[in-house]
Amino acid sequence: MAKRKLLLISLAIVMVLSMLAACSGKSNNGGSNTNVSSNTNTGGSTGDGGAAPVTPPDPVTFTYFNAGASRNDVETKDTMIGKIYYEKTGVNIAIEHLVGDVAQKIGTFIASGEYPDILVPDTEIDKVVDAGGFIPLNDLIEQHAPNIKRVYEPYFNLMKHSDGNIYFLPFDPQVGEFKGETTIGQGAFWIQHRVLKELGYPKLKTIDEYFDAIREFVKRHPDEDLIGFSALTEGWQFFTFSNVPNHLMGYPNDGGVQINMETLEADDYTDNEETRRWLKIINDLYHEGLFDETSFVNNYDQYLARLTSGRVLGFFAYAWQVLDAFQNLKAAGNGDLEYMPLPIVMEADIKDQYLDPPSFVNNRGVGITVSAKDPVRIIKFFDFLLEEENQIMNQWGIEGETYVVENGRLTRTPEQIEKLRSNQYNEQVGLTYFSYYWPMWSQASTTSDGNAVSPARQPELAYPSYTDAEREFLAAYGVKSFPEMFSTPDDRPWYPAWSIALESGSREEVFTNRKDELMKRYFPRLALAAPGEFDALWDEFVREFNKLDVKLYEETMTRLVREKTAAVRGE
Numbered sequence: 001m002a003k004r005k006l007l008l009i010s011l012a013i014v015m016v017l018s019m020l021a022a023c024s025g026k027s028n029n030g031g032s033n034t035n036v037s038s039n040t041n042t043g044g045s046t047g048d049g050g051a052a053p054v055t056p057p058d059p060v061t062f063t064y065f066n067a068g069a070s071r072n073d074v075e076t077k078d079t080m081i082g083k084i085y086y087e088k089t090g091v092n093i094a095i096e097h098l099v100g101d102v103a104q105k106i107g108t109f110i111a112s113g114e115y116p117d118i119l120v121p122d123t124e125i126d127k128v129v130d131a132g133g134f135i136p137l138n139d140l141i142e143q144h145a146p147n148i149k150r151v152y153e154p155y156f157n158l159m160k161h162s163d164g165n166i167y168f169l170p171f172d173p174q175v176g177e178f179k180g181e182t183t184i185g186q187g188a189f190w191i192q193h194r195v196l197k198e199l200g201y202p203k204l205k206t207i208d209e210y211f212d213a214i215r216e217f218v219k220r221h222p223d224e225d226l227i228g229f230s231a232l233t234e235g236w237q238f239f240t241f242s243n244v245p246n247h248l249m250g251y252p253n254d255g256g257v258q259i260n261m262e263t264l265e266a267d268d269y270t271d272n273e274e275t276r277r278w279l280k281i282i283n284d285l286y287h288e289g290l291f292d293e294t295s296f297v298n299n300y301d302q303y304l305a306r307l308t309s310g311r312v313l314g315f316f317a318y319a320w321q322v323l324d325a326f327q328n329l330k331a332a333g334n335g336d337l338e339y340m341p342l343p344i345v346m347e348a349d350i351k352d353q354y355l356d357p358p359s360f361v362n363n364r365g366v367g368i369t370v371s372a373k374d375p376v377r378i379i380k381f382f383d384f385l386l387e388e389e390n391q392i393m394n395q396w397g398i399e400g401e402t403y404v405v406e407n408g409r410l411t412r413t414p415e416q417i418e419k420l421r422s423n424q425y426n427e428q429v430g431l432t433y434f435s436y437y438w439p440m441w442s443q444a445s446t447t448s449d450g451n452a453v454s455p456a457r458q459p460e461l462a463y464p465s466y467t468d469a470e471r472e473f474l475a476a477y478g479v480k481s482f483p484e485m486f487s488t489p490d491d492r493p494w495y496p497a498w499s500i501a502l503e504s505g506s507r508e509e510v511f512t513n514r515k516d517e518l519m520k521r522y523f524p525r526l527a528l529a530a531p532g533e534f535d536a537l538w539d540e541f542v543r544e545f546n547k548l549d550v551k552l553y554e555e556t557m558t559r560l561v562r563e564k565t566a567a568v569r570g571e
Contacts, residue, residue: 057089057090057091058090059086059090059091059092060090060091060092060374060377061075061092061093061094062091062092062093062094062116062117062118062372062373062374062378062381063093063094063096063116063117063118064093064094064095064096064116064117064118064119064120065095065096065097065098065105065109065115065116065118065119065120066095066096066097066098066120066437067097067098067102067105067106067119067120067121067122067123067124068098068120068122068364068437069097069098069436069437070097070098070099070300070301071097071427071432071433072097072427073094073095073096073097074094074095074427074433075092075093075094075095076092076093076094076095076430076433076434077092079427079428079429079430079433079434080397080398080401080428080429080430081393081394081397081398081429081430081431081433081434082430082433082434084393084398085381085384085385085390088384089380089381089384091377091381093118095433096116098122101235102121102122102123102124102235102236103123103124103236106121106124106127106128107124107127109128109133110127110128110131110133113370114371115133115369115370115371115372116369116371117368117369117371117372117373117374117378118366118367118368118369118372118378119133119134119366119367119369120364120365120366120367120437121367122236122364123236125168125363125364125365125367126363126501126502126504127504128367128369129161129167129168129504130504130505132370133367133369133370134167134168134367134368134369134370135167135367135368135369135370135372135375136165136166136167137165137166137167137168137169137367137368137379138164138165138166140368140375140376140379141166141379144376144379144380144383145379145380145382145383146383147383147384147386147387148169148379148382148383148386148439150386151173151175151386151439151441152169152173152439154173155170155173155360155362157567158360158362158564158567158568159362167367168365168366168367169365169366169367169382169439170360170361170362170363170364170365171361171364171365171366171436171437171438171440171442172359172360172361172442173360173440173441173442173445174358174360174441174442174444174445175441175442175445175446175453176445176446176447176448176450177445177446177450178358178444178445179444179445179446179452179453179454179457180355180444180457180483181355181444181456181457181482181483182456182457182458182459182461182462182481182482182483183319183456183462183465183481183482183483184319184341184354184355184482184483184486185319185320185356185443185456186253186318186319186320186354186355186356187243187247187253187316187317187318187319187354188316188317188319188341188342188343188344188354188486189207189210189314189315189316189341189342189343189344190314190315190316190317190322190339190340190341190342191204191210191213191214191313191314191339191340191342192310192312192313192314192336192337192338192339192340193335193336193337193338193339193340193469193472193473194217194336194337195213195214195217195313195314196213196340196473196476197336197472198217198220199213199216199217201473201476201477203477204342204344205343205344205345205348206344206345206346206347206348207248207281207344207345207346210314210342210344211228211229211281211285211290211314214228214229214290214313214314215228215288215290217313218290218313224311225311226311226312226313227290227292227306227311227312227313228285228288228289228290228291228292228313228314229282229285229290229291229292229312229313229314229315230291230292230294230295230303230306230307230312230314230315231282231291231292231295231296231315231316232295232300232303232315232317232321233295233296233298233520233524234298234299234300234303235300237300237321238516238519238520239255240316240317240318240321241295241316241523242256242270242275242519242523243255244278244316245269245272245274245275245277245278246258246269246274247316247344247345247352247353247354248274248278248344248345248346248350249269249274249345249346249350250345250350250351250352250353251353252353252354252356252357252489252492252495252496253318253356253496253498254492254495254496254497254498255496255497255498256268256269256270256498256512256515257269257497257554257557259492259494259497259561261490261492264494264558264561264562264565265554265558266497266554266557266558266561267554268515268550268553268554268557270515270519270545271541271542271545271546271550274346276538277346279523279526279527279534279538280534282526282527283526283527283528283529283531283534286527286528287531291527292306292312293528294306296524296527296528304322304324304325307322307325307329307339308325308328308329310329310334310337315339319341322339324423326338326339327421327422327423327426328423330421330467331421331422331423335467335468335469335470335472336469338467338469338470340470340473341482341485341486342485343485343486343487351487352486352487353487353489353490354486354487355483355486355487355488355489356489356495356496357489357490357491357492357495358444358491358495359492359495359496359499360442360499360568361496361499362499362500362501363498363499363500363501364499366382366437366438366439382438382439383439385438385439385440386439386440386441388447388448391440391441391445391447391453392410392447392451392453393434394431394434394435394438394440395431395435395443395453395454395455396410396455397429397430397431398429401416401429402416402419402420402429402431403416403455404416408449408451409451409458409460410451410452410455410458410461411458411460411461411464412455412461412464412465414464417464417465441453443456443457444457462480462481463480463481470482493564493565493568493569494561494562494564494565494568497557497561500557500560500561500564502556502560507549507552508549508552508553508556508557510549511548511549511550511552511553512553514548515545515548518541518544518545518548522537522540522541522544525537526538526541
């Protein structure tokens with residue numbers, strides 16, 4: 001017993017000395033910049049410079065299910081970042097990731113009434129709320145989470161359920177100055193570098209020009225078993241295919257609707273001429289032997305494997321969906337097979353809107369479930385994560401290991417950049433697991449000293465982080481970063497419209513589910529239809545679509561878009 005007491009006292013002294021050494025006294029409206037131990041048994045950081053507890057916390061492991069990502073399962077204490085957090089807080093998180101269908105998995109939780117301690121239900125989040133799967137966070141935040149309150153309070157009006165409770169914490173609260181991207185983190189038409197290189201880096205703006213380039217490259221390489229264009233369509237990610245007409249017409253990713261900038265009226269574009277044209281383009285490609293017909297049967301892992309194989313010349317996807325494939329290609333060191341993003345539109349006079357404007361997504365997030373064994377300790381751990389130094393660690397990693405500080409600016413050495421191209425190394429550090437799906441500052445946020453929270457948005461790090469192929473591509477088009485290839489996005493206070501929650505069980509929600517089923521039934525048939533059957537099949541699809549509550553859905557979305565716009569503007 002005496003030895004244990006001596007050990008506890010020694011550890012406490014070390015922790016206090018560490019805190020005093022790291023304390024800077026700086027803060028901003030986004031979180032504390034004090035390095036205090038988050039002893040979740042006694043309250044952790046006060047966020048206001050108050051005295052920190054000195055008793056080392058008892059260890060605990062919480063279960064966490066993430067339906068938003070397909071990754072290797074892990075216990076966070078087995079990562080570099082997670083080990084540091086474990087030593088400071090005693091909290092270890094056993095993370096399980098989705099395998100299979102998200103609706104089925106979340107439905108199993110709901111049916112049994114048994115949940116992990118922490119849950120990210122992704123697209124099924126409203127169902128968990130409606131089923132009573134999450135506990136209200138209001139009192140927990142008020143009593144135990146000053147950092148959560150400071151970061152999220154400007155958005156409380158957008159986070160509250162109809163009953164006035166907050167049930168989960170979204171991933172997009174903006175802190176400090178808004179920092180634009182230095183790379184492409186969202187949607188784009190991607191094309192292999194070798195295609196552009198061999199063709200002399202042509203300027204490709206329209207969808208016809210894009211596919212003409214692919215056609216020409218395939219024509220020049222008839223014996224290489226190339227795949228002209230592939231698509232991601234599995235499960236909930238079917239939107240990757242159905243959203244394309246929206247982008248081609250110069251609209252951002254608002255989901256299933258296009259919002260008129262002046263009237264704020266919502267139009268469901270599913271049966272629009274642009275959608276028909278997109279599907280006809282794919283149909284034509286298929287009959288030319290350029291479209292990957294396995295697109296409609298491949299699962300997500302098979303899709304990524306096709307991209308990594310080097311055979312696929314082009315595809316449309318959101319960058320976050322294909323990062324693993326990109327990392328593997330970069331690690332392989334063959335720059336010709338790397339993919340470059342292009343802001344492709346239907347016609348040359350259309351302004352592209354691929355880059356996201358400032359936004360707050362309020363229908364995705366992380367919550368504490370009714371099965372949680374210690375909600376107070378979890379909320380204190382969440383609060384701990386929102387301290388500035390921990391937000392830096394979640395995004396940048398560990399100073400000296402994955403980044404350095406030069407003249408007050410966070411950056412990375414060439415050696416660190418190279419090591420971080422490895423997915424395995426990112427997993428070992430913990431960046432794979434902590435950079436998203438937690439209570440967090442928006443990745444467009446800045447720290448109290450003006451650094452970008454996300455390395456992807458740190459201007460001076462952008463160019464050194466590019467591969468040789470990427471630099472060659474950018475130089476060929478006379479720019480120094482990928483966003484310079486894209487138009488500056490227009491401000492949209494409601495954005496993204498897909499984050500606006502519909503009432504569970506409502507006719508509007510039923511409409512979206514039936515529409516999704518209808519598209520999954522007809523779009524593959526349209527893509528692969530015999531040339532003489534396409535028009536009749538499209539007309540059949542339109543007739544079936546218009547049997548649904550389209551008008552009601554559009555009217556409801558118009559009202560909700562206007563309400564969110566007013567809330568964001570403080571009207």
